[in-house]
Amino acid sequence: MTIPGGMPSPGALPPGCLFAPRCPKAIPQCTTAQPPLFLLPDGQKAACIRAPKLTLEALT
Numbered sequence: 200m201t202i203p204g205g206m207p208s209p210g211a212l213p214p215g216c217l218f219a220p221r222c223p224k225a226i227p228q229c230t231t232a233q234p235p236l237f238l239l240p241d242g243q244k245a246a247c248i249r250a251p252k253l254t255l256e257a258l259t
């Protein structure tokens with residue numbers, strides 16, 4: 200999946216997830232801190248605070 204828009208300028212990085220300003224799944228917590236890396240059930244890793252929940256929704 201790709202999302203429209205581009206990465207922020209290296210000199211003006213947002214405080215949270217770098218994708219938050221243009222992510223359609225963003226929630227307020229996405230803008231407060233860099234997301235940790237989650238290990239998903241299929242063995243992949245995702246630096247997204249919603250990855251565990253969104254992965255479970257996709258599987259059901």
Ligand code: SF4
Pocket residue numbers: 216217218219220222223224225226229234246247248249250
């Ligand atoms: S943490 Fe996940 S849901 Fe939140 S803005 Fe980043 S990619 Fe989107």
